[in-house]
Amino acid sequence: MPTHPPSHWQVYMFVRECLDKVIPAELWGSNHNKCRFLKNVKVFISRGKFAKLSLQELMWRMRVNDCMWLRLGKGGHFVPADEHCFREELLAKFLYWLMDTYVVELLRSFFYITETMFQKNMLFYYRKLIWGKLQNIGIRNHFVKVQLRPLSSEEIETIRQKKFVPVASKLRFIPKPNGLRPIVKVSGVVEPQALSRESREKKMNHYNTQLKNLFSVLNYERTINASFMGSSVFGKDDIYKTWKQFVTKVLESGGEIPPFYCVKADVSKAYDAIPHKKLVEVISRVLKPEKRTVYCIRRYAVIMITPSGKAKRLYRRHVSTFKDFMPDMKQFVSQLQENASLQNAIVVEQSLTFNETSSSLFNFFLQMIHNSILEIGNRYYLQCCGIPQGSILSTLLCSLFYGDMENKLLSGIQQDGTLATGIPEYGLLINPNKTVVNFPVDDIPGCSKFKQLPDCRLIPWCGLLLDVKTLEVYCDYSSYTCTSIRSSLSFNSSRTAGKNMKYKLSAVLKLKCHSLFLDLQINSLRTVLINIYKIFLLQAYRFHACVLQLPFNQQVRKNPHFFLRIISQTASCCYAILKTINTGIAEGNKGVSGIFPIQVAEWLCYHAFTVKLSNHKAVYKCLLTPLKVCKMQLIRKIPEDTVALLEAVADTSLCQDFKAILD
Structure with missing residues (x-):
């Protein structure tokens, strides 16, 4: 900045x-x-x-x-x-x-x-004066990166006369370490002063309904036909499913794991460079407007009780066609229960419509993409290329677009340097400064700027560290470097702050205990132990961040048993998740408990908390002694070879990335 x-x-x-x-x-x-x-x-x-x-x-x-x-x-x-x-x-x-x-x-x-x-x-x-100058720099850079054409008052009036609701998005910027990231948010109807408040709200509600319907239908179509997405994955669950299939196939082939040549490539201006004409072709193949498929869109609400005892409401849409439509609500809820693990919830049907067809949704998409209007200052601009970041459609459209490119041009390709030279038809250009390879590429045209790591085993990708020698997976904690855990952990303090702390820590722990890191079918025991230890160490940092935010002078020394119970439950919760993930794995007749007894999880947890809390002895003096006593008692129940493995896993050299965390 x-x-x-x-x-x-x-x-x-x-x-x-x-x-x-x-x-x-x-x-x-x-x-x-x-x-x-x-x-x-x-x-x-x-x-x-x-x-x-x-x-x-x-x-x-x-x-x-x-x-x-x-x-x-x-x-x-x-x-x-x-x-x-x-x-x-x-x-x-x-x-x-x-x-x-x-x-x-x-x-x-x-x-x-x-x-x-x-x-x-x-x-x-x-300071607003300083931010104004930074924002002007961001706007100038945005004009360079994105094709924007100013709209005249006559053009705005012409757009307003159409049946389509002309919606404008406001541009804002979020600071990055080396610049500003543009984000757009739909702000309202173009020229709102020409309409009454009631009319504006009605038009915006209609637009948002169509936008959500289009999003739901595109999601339905990509679920029905997974090939539309190419190799795209959404989140860790998708990554785990795909990665496990790949690793299992490699391991079942027998023999040594062959060498893998890995490329982590970054598309320069991925959203802003998408050509509208090509995007329209891609979405046309997905929706098939000529078939005039009728979609049934069921809106329903899910009401459930969270572990903290509060009622939580979720509003969802379900899409089907006449082929897979379920008119009976009981049958629909049964399917939800099977596919979404829906338990302890009330499902309320809100509406059921058959008004949307593939042609009507495609027409809405055309109007939306060809009338993508940005409001910057007091002027309106038409975005002639790319899709704005910030819309609920952005990620899905981007995945469908590059999935089409992969299916058409990259399937079975063997020639070196294909991505490096770019693909103009799809507006694709690789950012060499963010591209990493694990093999020499100096002799390949256009690849000399790539970061080459020929001797590196761990390739960073999407918050993961992939071991290219063993195909094991670690969590990448580099994103926590020079950050405050307190700022990443939303913690609402009140008179029940201790209870809130307990449920908050439990919730974030479950998110980190992902199958990618704990599955013993794709990771060795040593790798799983390392992953678990780092999960516990991060949990100790979060524990400390919560303690710092406790209100009303609630100190640890006033109720040490409560805080020790939280630490103990951390170990048992993680171990329960580990057993669930590895159900069916057996070594002899012992199963997971034989490979990985609960005492191992407890020792790793207590050691991780001891390491962190020892840096704040004045606050946690009353916890450190009981933790050390528990560790000594546990070590007697663990076999000697496992103890040596635990000590190696907990070596400080493996956790250097945690030392850069601010609190």
């Missing part, structure tokens, strides 16, 4: 100076009350994107009796309980207004507040 934003401390000092000028000392009642509020301001500024500051925190340790303006008269006469509660309510209203209105609006008026691409959920505060 050309310049750095002010630190949270500098932003806090600015707010403090403003408060000193506006709020008289008498209104605080005492210096104690003022300091308590300012401390909460500091906490509020430093919290992440999704964090909240409760009213209970705002009022904690505030002295109502210090405020003379809340008293009925002079003297220390007896105050009834209901009168004191009334005074507390008045003070709470004042503090809430001061934080929610004055402080928040002050920050909004002087700073542009944004997340970044390199610090998870942490918020950065840019």
Whole structure:
């Protein structure tokens, strides 16, 4: 970035100076009350994107009796309980207004507040003058990268006269380590002043409904015909399924694992370079508008209770054709239960429509892609090439587009340098600075700038580290380098903060314990142990981040058994997931328990927490001794050869990437 934003401390000092000028000392009642509020301001500024500051925190340790303006008269006469509660309510209203209105609006008026691409959920505060200059640079660069044509008032009027709803998207930027990433968000109808509010809302609702229907139908078609996507995968579940099939095939062939030549290529301006004409051809082959297929779109709601005891509502769409349509709701729910592991939930049908056809959806797509309008400043621009990032369709359209390219041009190709020279028909150009290979390529035209790692076993890809010698999979923790765990972990503190901490840690643990890392059919025991140890070590960092955010001076030493129980449940939860993933694996008649007894998981967990918490002995002194005692007891139950393996796995040299984490 050309310049750095002010630190949270500098932003806090600015707010403090403003408060000193506006709020008289008498209104605080005492210096104690003022300091308590300012401390909460500091906490509020430093919290992440999704964090909240409760009213209970705002009022904690505030002295109502210090405020003379809340008293009925002079003297220390007896105050009834209901009168004191009334005074507390008045003070709470004042503090809430001061934080929610004055402080928040002050920050909004002087700073542009944004997340970044390199610090998870942490918020950065840019002075508006500085951000304006950065934004102008971003807009100029965007004009260079993306084909934008300014629209005249006559053209806008012509677009408005069409039956299609002309929708404009606003452009915003998210800071990256070396620039700005453009993101668009549909903001409203073009020329909204020409329409009433009710008419604008009606048109936007109609547009959003069609957009969601198109997204659902495209997803349905790519599920029915997986070849549309080529090798594209969506998330770790898809990667695991595909990778396991590949590894199993290699291992079943017998003999040594052959050498693999790997290329991790990055498409330059992947979204912005997609030619509209070619994209229309691709989507036409997916939807087949000439067949006028009728789609049934069922909208339904799922209501379930989360582990924390709260009701959660999910609104979903299900697409089918007359061939696979299920009119009976009971039959539909049974299928959901089989395919989506739907348990302990209520399913409510909202609507059932047969109004969408492949031709109508394709026409909507044409109108949308040919009328992709960006609002920049006070002007409207037509995007002539590429698809905007930020839409729910963006990733799916991109995958379908490059899937078509793969099927047409790359299937069975053997010639070197194909990707390096680019594919103009699809607007594809490889970014050499982000391309990695594990073999020499100097003699291949256009490949001299590629990063060559001929002796490297681990190739980074999509948050994973793939071992090209053994085909084992590790998690890549490099994205946590120089980041704050607190900013990546949304933690809403309240009077039940301990309970929230327990469920939050449990939820994030389950996300990390993925089959890619714990499956003993594709990973060796040593690799699984390394993966589990690093999962526990990251969990220890998250544990510490939650403890730092506990409100009301809730300290570990006041209830050590509660926190030890969280650590113990971390080990048992991970082990339960490990056993589920490896169901059916057996060594003799012992199964997973023989290969990997629970004592191993417990020792790895306690050791990982000991390593992290030892860096903060003043806070966790009451936990460290019990953890060390448990480790000593466990080591006696583990075979000597396994103990040696555990010590090797927990070697600090294997966890260097954790040392760069900020907290």
